[in-house]
Amino acid sequence: MMFLLEFSNAIQDFIETGGNVLLVIGVLIFVMWLMILERIFYYLRGHRQATKAALTSWNNRSDKSSWQAEQIRGAMISRVSLALGGNLPILQAMVALCPLLGLMGTVTGMIEVFDVMAVAGTGNARSMAAGVSKATIPTMAGMVGALSGVFATTWLQRTAKRERLKLEDRLLLDHSGEQQLAKS
Template identity: 85%
Template sequence: MIDFLNAIRDFVETGGQVLLAIGILIFVMWLMILERIFYYSRGHQQVKKAALADWQARADKSSWRAEQIRQAMISRVSIALGGRLPILQAMVALCPLLGLMGTVTGMIEVFDVMAISGTGNARSMAAGVSKATIPTMAGMVGALSGVFATTWLQRTAKRERMKLEDRMLLEH
């Protein structure tokens, strides 16, 4: 376990402080994604059952007022489904931007080394280049994994909303 933590520490040192920010962002993003998955599998089922029970308990299901109440129930469930998806999308968009910031800071370090020691010190330049490329890679990995997860969450939310609408229409 200590070797694993040392390897992570060395990796973060190689990528610079921006890599630490990217790692924290990805960690928080995935916590929120897992929370949404847990909500879809557990919490949403209870909310959906409660909305269906409220709809089934109504005597009037065909008037204009009943239709508005049905739409309001569906909207409440839909808002709960979409909960933090805009925040997740913003975090996904932030990952490559932080990676780009890491690229810029790493390249500044390369130019500093070149200004001080010239182009003959390849080892120092390589350290700066790795500081430039590692955050870029980490930002892209975080963004790609987040894009796949948020797309799945959006499709699931849309599908669950449509299922609820269909169930309530069948209860007319």
Template identity: 75%
Template sequence: MLEFFEAIRDFTETGGTVLLVIGVLIFVMWLMILERIMYLLIWHKQAKKDAVARWNQRTDHSSWNAHQIRQATVSRISMALSSNLPVIQALVALCPLLGLMGTVTGMIEVFDVMSMTGSGSARSMASGVSKATIPTMAGMVGALSGVFATTWLTRTAKKERAHLEDALDIHVTKGE
């Protein structure tokens, strides 16, 4: 276990402080993604069941007031489904930008080494180049994983909203 943490520390030192920021950002992003997945798999089913049960208890399904109540119910559950998705999408967009910042800081280090030594030797530039490429790679990997998860979450939220609307529509036709 100690070797694992030493490997992470060495990797973080190779990529610079920007890599640590990217790591924290990806960790927070995935915590939020996992929370949304847990909501979809566990709590949403109960919320949907409760909403359909409340709708079924109503005797009036066809009046204007009933349609407004139905629309409010669908909107409330839809908001719960898409909660935090814009924040997750912003974090996904921030990953490659931080990777680019890591590239810039790494290249600044390369230029500093070149100005100190007065030459462009590959050995002296190697650490700066690694500090330039590793954060870029980490930012892109974080963004790609987040894009796939966000796309799935958005598509699932839309699908679940449509399922709820269909479930309440079925009961509208039965009540009329």
């Protein structure tokens, strides 16, 4: 219990050192990672079910070679692909927003430094240090959030593309295999 209290005090001190912008960045990073984890769980669970449903639906069709069947196949692939993409554009926007909020924290921290310099003069380094930390900590937090988000969204995009191509291949193989059987 004492550990949780100390941990909560350390987090509170860190947020106070970084200013209000750091709290906004923290909330943004938390929401971003919740959405990333949701996508990962979808890829592990929900996507398999959607792929099975599409494959079952395609295999149950008697006509797989007409123009209409090709359009239905394309629609199935598009539906699964849209579900794979899910909230990736929103995640990309959040990743882009992290460094911008960090920059906003830098500006607000520097404004505080300039206010201290106007009131106390340039000789009071201790009072300027608080503003400098308010300028650098949000920048660091925004960059850390953006970097982690870039790696995660890149992996999610690659996985979505790979899974779409796998589904296309499986549906095409079923179709071409059936054509080869009909020819022989």
